[in-house]
Amino acid sequence: MSQTPTVDELRNRLVDGILQGVRLTADVEQAMRRVHREAFLPGINLEEAYADQAVSIKDNPLGGPLPLSCASVPSVVGMMLRQLGVEPGDRILEIGAGTGYNAALLAELTGESGHVTTIDIDSDVALHARTMLDRAGYQHVHVMERDGLIGAPDNAPYDRMLAAVGLWDLPRAWWAQLAEGGRLVLPLRWRGQTRSVALLRRGDTLTLEGMELCGFVPIIGQDGEKTTALNSDDTIRVIHDEDQAVDAGALGASLSTTGIEVMSEQRIGGEESFDGVWLRATAGDDRVCRLQVMPDAMAQELVLRPAIPVRSPVLIDGDTLAYLIVRREGADPDRPHRLGAAAYGPHAEKLAQDLITHIDAWGSARTAIPTLTITPATSDTATQPGHVITKRESRLTLTY
Template sequence: MNDTSTFDDLRNRLVDEIITKRPLPAPIERALRTVRRDLHLPGLDPADAYTNRAVTIKDNPDGPLALSCASVPSTVAMMLAQLAPQPGDHILEVGAGTGYNAALLAELVGHEGKVTTVDIDPGVVLHARQALNRTGYEHVRVMEHDGLKGAPQHAPYTRMIATVGLWDVPASWWQQLADGGRLVLPLRWRGQARSVALTRQGDTLVSDGMELCGFVPIIGQTGERTTELADGTVRLHHDQDQPVGPDQLAEVLSTPPIELWSQARVGSEETFDGIWLRATASDDAVCRIEVTSKALDEGVRCPAIPGRSPALVSGSSLAYLIAERDNADPERPSRLGAAGYGPDGAALARTLIAHIAAWSADRAAAPHMTIHPAGTADVTLPEGHAIDKEDSRVVLSFAMART
């Protein structure tokens, strides 16, 4: 297939699909209709290049997650809308991928703007450089560089965007983002992730939006931990500051769970990840549980989503989100509850039910987030729930929440 009009039709059809579900600012829609994603994915059938899915460009020999991939186009569009690039902006992108996102950024900042994209993997850098040259974006700067260090030689930047998952905002980025500049990154905390849009206000990053997302994690950040239970068939994914370990939880799944049910119900296509997000704004026991098919076969109670459901852990006890379809309400056929294990399993399950109820009362609500440099004194932090990371302190609050 080499008919340019056919490529245009495929691309426009994809953009039409994206904007039907999420309207976009006109400049971003134009950029998506202009940049050819297929030329950043050579060898892939054009029909596949213009489907709304991620494409792996480099496998990871050491794990299930790819080392690099072309992100889902609708997620790309969503993050560009969060970033809101303007003509003349100076942008740093961390995670070069295929070069496609950098090409979109180049369209958005225009001839007066500058785009620098960095990646730690030389093969990914080469792929991005060749694709950008092939598509007419030779002026985009592509660097083989550790993204955790940014690119200080070309700072300051008016906008920065990460297309890899971050557990923390690296200390090196603070001085590279201009005051008043904007940062968009897929940030992980308490086992879940959101694409967070932030503006630098002096020594504080202030959020004005969060969107559900999932990205390959950046190389070099090790703040997340995995605790294996039941011979590795159940895994808890948690932050380094959370006292979760296999010793106290070794027997937690050995007895039947206590099940409690909330009044909240969800539709077949309705997301309930907001329960998780809501809980992280007040509860340090929150993490992620992953239950394999082997564990399910051996009798472990199925979480709401086996691979990624919110859980609460305290001492030798555990509770996690469960769902059950009963069709009592055709529009919302599934009810939500909690399964508790261990001596305090019932209490943890009741706490999780309270988180479900709080979410259900305002399902679109998202917490307000501020991020502060590590070492910021407690007395100077705003009101809210603080989570400490290596290079920063994150504060979440629903008192100042924006939806």
């Protein structure tokens, strides 16, 4: 008869599992083996506390589909801490206190000579983090109820800044709080997709040091990303940036016609990621958005099946749209799936071919990531050559 695993066994089992798919530095690995996640999740059974999954700690009071706050997926936590590269003695600001678990990990990494400040806009969340950190022995972590978009200038400058919430734009207030040569890690959203980007500050320029796919609860107070329904039932949607025009009526009319499929020559294995197609397209095409097809629309077969129904890249051009699809073909047993485009509207063939061009560009260098620099939107600092996406407070420049 098997024995119930101990807390230590569950925690080490979680970290061992994370190491199978995520590279961790030795200090991050040891911190995750030391800090008790269950101590920050009272009322959650141990098996759930040590599963590699997010745990909601406060529902959205507005009734939205995403929680107001949650404990992030442990493997994503470890990945972002590796990106952050904390050194002993660092001064750290975390935006989004959550349960307090991440702040405890940061305190372990920076040591007794360092300083960790964690902030949250919600008083209940901040109080939860403060209470859990105190109980777990991390009384020295500074917890503040603050608007994350403003940051915490009280304890600045910071050697490291980490956002545990999704950002559509980089707040101008953060620049003065990040030390010269400091590193900022945040889940940044553009053209409907989110990447955890590690950025190094040199004057008025942030330069990319690493990028990973991720997803996070969005920060409160940014509304530059819009959601537009394409049908009356609101089961087919486009998530787009405020600078992208989406004609819901024209696109909805196009979706009532017969769509076409155009397949590329790019094939993938069953577990192979193809999210790089989306990333590649954003580095040169301002028509890229996110298509969201809800289960009811899929059940009614209102559209041809997208690659991932709730989040697939789509090109929008007036009254025409083309989105990524994956179809199984048996020609290559190692890579049985083929990428292509489904398109609707009067210019379906042309737009589908444009998407195929992006797929082929990705296929020629599947693991490549772009060069990314970020400057303040009002800065006169010259950016590197590349494709520019201008937001309200920042300017992104991407190039391959």
